[in-house]
Amino acid sequence: MMRDVMSNNKYPQEFKDEAVRQVVDKGYSVPDVAKRLGISDKSLYYWVKKTKVPAKKSAEQEEIRKLKAELKRVTEERNILKEAAAFFASESRKDTRS
Structure with missing residues (x-):
């Protein structure tokens, strides 16, 4: 019965965010933070990984957006x-025929 209660335990988002901040921003190790907060290492590793992935993707997406815009500009300049x-080649040919 106790096992069912523990598996259904949900932590508030603020709690998760603060735990992740302690690891990412303050540089504490996952095992230290997990032990201090009374949560499993596995949960905290998951929360840290989950918060890092979207940021990485959004940074990559921003870089792709910038590169596409630059490619469009350079292609237009080339054209x-x-x-x-x-135009100048055809003008040059006209001048030499006269």
């Missing part, structure tokens, strides 16, 4: 230069 080169 303008190609058109200008073609």
